[in-house]
Amino acid sequence: MHAVKVHEIKRNYNKVEALKGVSFEVRPGEIFGIIGPDGAGKTTLFRILTTLLLADSGTAIVDGNDVVKDFKEIRKKVGYMPGRFSLYQDLTVEENLTIFASIFKTTIEENYHLIKDIYQQIEPFKNRRAGALSGGMKQKLALSCALIHKPVILFLDEPTTGVDPVSRKEFWEMLANLKREGITILVSTPYMDEANLCDRIALIREGSFLKIDSPQNIVNQYSKRLWSVRSNDMSRLLKDLRTHKNIMTCFAFGDTHHVTVNQEKPSGEEDRFGFKDLKDFLEEKSHSEIEITAIDAGIEDCFMELAN
């Protein structure tokens, strides 16, 4: 049985199509990542799966229960952490946790082992109001609250957005621990570098899934030749690269540009288009400090390729 089984889910907001018919399955016990930019439909999908929204068409089954018919059953056994910090800011850390324990008809003591590693880090502040916590601590509290009833499936909508890099890393370590406890985790994120931490991912863009596979398979399927290019004037470099006929795509990736190249030269020339040809072209355009290296594709490169 699948932990989550979604078939052709569509959802419109007035005339905007937020989800254009997505289908996927999540296996029990895996970390399934839904990866895509803001506005791709991630939150809408999570709300449909957590019974907060109704889809216009399509079906979704969560742990054997239909999200429309059996919504009460689902609400009992899933944990949900929305993208925005959604706890009571004027209540203390401990009061928040107590409230969530009691509405799920359990106690903090009963499932303390599950949240121990996470909660221990914020326990020194248990009498502080939730609104006065730092971003990373808020996430830990929210996760503790979502876990206190030992959910079968955990839905985490952009849990690491707005969290510092160290806390982000810690957060993913916590998820790996939870996976060991047998909890299925659905997590969405706009950060492509977090994709490798998932067992399988779905790349989502403008309401459609581009690909569903393990991060490794997605990267392996990347067929193009990929170079990383730098020079002294990065913004002009981007424009100049895009004018070259052998450069198929060019995107800015942090402090370098990633380009996909077509190595075929016009008929008559024997050798293929190489680093030297590109360097000559750029020097002609008066760039200096040019660095060109061949690189392996990351998830983001795959996303860009699929999105085109």
Added chain:
Amino acid sequence: MRQFITFTRKEFYHILRDRWTMLMLLAFPLIMIILFGFGITTEIKNSKIAVYDPSKDLATQNIIKKLETSEYFILSEYLNSPDQIELIFKEGKIGLMVVFSERFYENLIHTGDAQILLIADGTDPNTASTLTNYASRIIMMYLQELTDIEHLPFQINTEVKLLYNPTLEGAYNIVPGVMGMVLMLICALMTSVSIAREKELGTMEVILVSPMPPLLIVLSKVVPYFTISLINFTNVLILAVFLLGVPVNGSLFTLYLVSIIFIFVALALGLLISSVTNRQLVALLMSAMGLMMPVVMLSGLMFPIENMPLILQGIAQIIPAKWYIEAIRDVMIKGLGPADVIKEIGILSLMAVVLIGASLKKFKIRLE
């Protein structure tokens, strides 16, 4: 049950930790009652009057003297001809004009048909009707005295309106009105805003994805405001009795019974509003404009319903506060029992049932 208790406690925390809200909730009714009871009063004292008296006989002199010696009026001037009446009003110097008919005493004794015309400035209808009421009351008192002395059958009209509030004291009228207003405000406004806040801050989203029945979420919000409303009602009652001297002639039980029914109506209205909007500000405006305005304007608190155009009178019938204020007046000031306000109780109960039903039907178990 433990869910419910924890959640209700949470609501109390919200209220108690927000000092300004807390202060508002408890101080507002008291400020209102003091403001309305003392400051904004419909009582009028020392109003200037003018007299046109072509008869100048015993009766007219006596009536003028009575008017003059009352605390309400000061005689400003005598007019020599009726033509001056309009002019003197245009100058705005006086509030009331008393015009006697010719041969007043003679007519009164012989035909029983002497006439006095009371003219007031209609641009301020409240003041005008108060002044004319005062004056007619004083004239009536004179006729009464005359009847006693002469033993002659003069026709005397009894003004029913003055029966329970002979000096038209403002507080008598205001206290039930403020009660209606305060209960409506706290129950409807605070409930709708506090539910909208959970939606706006996203906490509703998390709470809905739990085994907690949505109905319980709402009920736990209702409990604190219900409690605070009863405290407020008691405070207003104590203040009205000991500070403004308004009597509680009827039974306390009936007062509380009617109030509790009215609180349910207001809570249901608050729930209805919160099911329409997801934003605190909208909930606030809707409660303030949609509920407070009619309560102030159409419930008879500010303006007598009988003086309204027919269409507004019709609208006033569906305003819960109108029935509540009526019932409270009847019980508190007239001292009537539950049986006499059975109609008001019935109508309010019906409204409560319909509104609670509608708000439960409209209540969203999902985000939209």
